[in-house]
Amino acid sequence: MxxxxxxxxxxxxxxxxxxxxxxxxxxxxxxxxxxxxxxxxxxxxxxxxxxxxxxxxxxxxxxxxxxxxxxxxxxxxxxxxxxxxLPKTLTPPSLARSLNAPPAKLAQAFKSAHGPHANLPFTPGLPDLDAFPIKVWNRLLHQQESRICVRGYDEPAGYLPLRRALQAYLRESRGVRCHEDQILITAGAQQGLSLIADVLLAPSDTVLIENPGYRGARGALGRLGRTLVPVPLTAQQALDIEALEHLPPARVLYCTPTHQYPMGGILEIGQRLALLDWARRTETWIIEDDYDSEFHFVGKPVAALQGLFDETPVLYVGSFSKTLMPGLRLGYLVVPDGLIDNFRQMKRFTSGESPLLTQAVTAEFMQGGHFISHLRKMRHHYHGKWQRFHHLLETHFAGRLQPVAESAGMHLVVTGEIDDLAVVQGLSELGIGSTPLSAHYVGKALQHGLVLGFANADDEAMARCVVALGKVLGAKSVDRGET
Ligand SMILES: Cc1ncc(COP(=O)(O)O)c(C=O)c1O
Structure with missing residues (x-):
């Protein structure tokens, strides 16, 4: 034929x-x-x-x-x-079997906050990108680009000069006790949390998690059907250590002791010691997410749990997303000595190395003293923004929205009898980013409110936010039926 x-x-x-x-x-x-x-x-x-x-x-x-x-x-x-x-068409395997997807409520909550509107003024977690010392950064970037040693492969744990710079910085500023091999460079805190889940958790494990708490942690630790047990906060908006005694045993506890996310409470030293004692007695690993300890406005933040003793059952998570910029996708993990090899191997097989050029520029930025002076400047800058925004909210929305006193740093939480999902949606249509407080709860939301990231908003955006919030709250549909 x-x-x-x-x-x-x-x-x-x-x-x-x-x-x-x-x-x-x-x-x-x-x-x-x-x-x-x-x-x-x-x-x-x-x-x-x-x-x-x-x-x-x-x-x-x-x-x-x-x-x-x-x-x-x-x-x-x-x-x-x-x-x-071969048949003429190849249909993909049936999707009837369930996929490894995050819980539906969490996925829904993220939809409202991410996507094309992720960088609107007041989006929580977004630093003031205009204040970033871009000229210095670009100079270092050009210098590093021309170096042959940052063009090849490196080790999965991260670029050694960056790990060294971090080791010194974390010791000085946070009291973290570690040597450079305990540090792993990650793609933001998010990869650090996922690596912890991959190394330490089986699908049948239980995870204790602050409630309300960080949705990124819920997503990373709750994957594969693990049980998430919410831990309540105290009236001071910090993790309730006493409540831990009455909760089921768990493999890990996730917490933000230096600035509870999103409510802002600080775990005092006595509570920190009690928490470490509880972890020792119950053989529970603690994940300490120290995401924004740099932005405390009064005094120095309390030292990290990780470094209170020579050895602690703590996995310390940090990020450059707020101190530099989220687009770098750079974070770090400090792991106990005995787990170094497990984490290195897991990182090698899940993502491999982190981008070497970005790490090299960050290392230079830190070694040249630019990081510390940027933080000093931003602390002052954000404090001023917080004062102005807090004042505006109190002046315009007294009786309707209550600012949570402890929330500061880079965002402010307000609570109120509102349908916060509807308010967030309304605000985003008017060009203002925010997240609904109710989405930060595991299970039923105990409070509604808004998480407003003021760090990336200038005076003009703050004025627009007040007008937009007035408009959206004026609409009857955003009132909460149940009280
Ligand atoms: C509690 C908390 N942890 C960590 C991070 C940083 O995440 P990443 O480094 O993945 O950007 C954030 C950012 O919003 C956060 O709110």
């Missing part, structure tokens, strides 16, 4: 051989040229197509070496018979 190829015509202007190859492959795979069909002799067909005989011969040879064609002495090329057991 001869292959029917009269419909193949090639377009002049480059790549004739490639066009011929693609036309044949497509017809063979779709079954339009059946198995066993004989291809035309190269001389005649080349003349018909207006290409050189060499081009046709080269395509036949290529297809033969790839296994599409077979050649027979004296009678040219045939499509191989054994190719055509």
């Amino acid at each position: 001869k292959a029917v190829l009269s419909d193949i015509c090639l377009h002049k202007g480059g790549g004739l051989q490639r066009q011929l190859y693609q036309a044949l492959v497509e017809r063979i795979l779709s079954g339009r040229i059946p198995g066993g069909a004989q291809l035309p002799a190269s001389r005649q067909w080349a003349a018909d197509l207006g290409v050189s005989r060499n081009s046709v011969s080269a395509v036949y040879e290529q297809l033969r070496s790839e296994g599409f064609l077979a050649s027979r002495q004296g009678s040219g090329f045939y499509v191989r018979e054994d190719l055509h057991h």
Whole structure:
């Protein structure tokens, strides 16, 4: 049987051989040229197509070496018979089996806060990107780009000069006790949390988690159907250590002791010691997420749990997302000595190394003293913003929205009898980002309110926020039915 190829015509202007190859492959795979069909002799067909005989011969040879064609002495090329057991269309496997997806409520809550509107003024967690020392950064970037040693491979744990700079910084500023090998550079705190889950948790494990709490932690630690047990906060908006005594045993506890997310409470030293004692007695790992300890406005933040003793059952998580910028996707983990190899291997097999150039620039930025002076400047800058925004909210929404006194740093929480999902939606339509407090609860929300990230809002945006909030709250539909 001869292959029917009269419909193949090639377009002049480059790549004739490639066009011929693609036309044949497509017809063979779709079954339009059946198995066993004989291809035309190269001389005649080349003349018909207006290409050189060499081009046709080269395509036949290529297809033969790839296994599409077979050649027979004296009678040219045939499509191989054994190719055509494939059906004409290949449907993907059925999706009836459940996928490893995050819990539906969490996915829904994230929808409202991410996507094209992720960088609106007042989006929580977003630093003031205009205040970033971009000129210094770019100078260091150009310097690092020209260095051959940052163009190749490195180790999964992270670029050594960056781990060294972090080790010194964390010791000085947070009292973290570690050597450089205990540090792993990650793609933001989020990868740090996922790595902890991958190394320490089985699908059947229980995780204790602050309530309300950080949704990124819920997503990372609650994957694969693990049980999340909410831990309440005290009236001071910090983790309730006494409540831990009455909760089921768990493999890990996730907490933000230096600035509870999102409510802002601080775990005092006595409570920190009690927490470590509880962890020792119950053999529970503590995940200490120290995401914004840099932005405390009064005095120095309490030292990290991790470094209160020589050895603690603490996995310390940090991030450059707030101190530098989220787009870097750079964070770090400090793990106990005995777990270093497990974490390194897990990182190697899940993501491999972190981008070397970004790490090298960050290391230079830290070693050159730019990081510390940037933090000093931003602390002052955000304190001023917090005072102005707090004042505006109190002036315009007294009786309707109550600012949570403890929330500060880079965001402010207000509570109220509102349908916070509807308010967040309304605000986003008016160009203001925020997240609903109710979405930060595991299970039933105990309070409604808004998490407003003032760090990335200038005075003009603050004024717009007040107007937008007034408009949205004025609409009856955002009142909460149940109280
Ligand atoms: C509690 C908490 N942890 C960590 C982070 C930082 O996450 P990442 O480093 O993945 O950007 C954030 C950012 O919003 C946060 O709110």
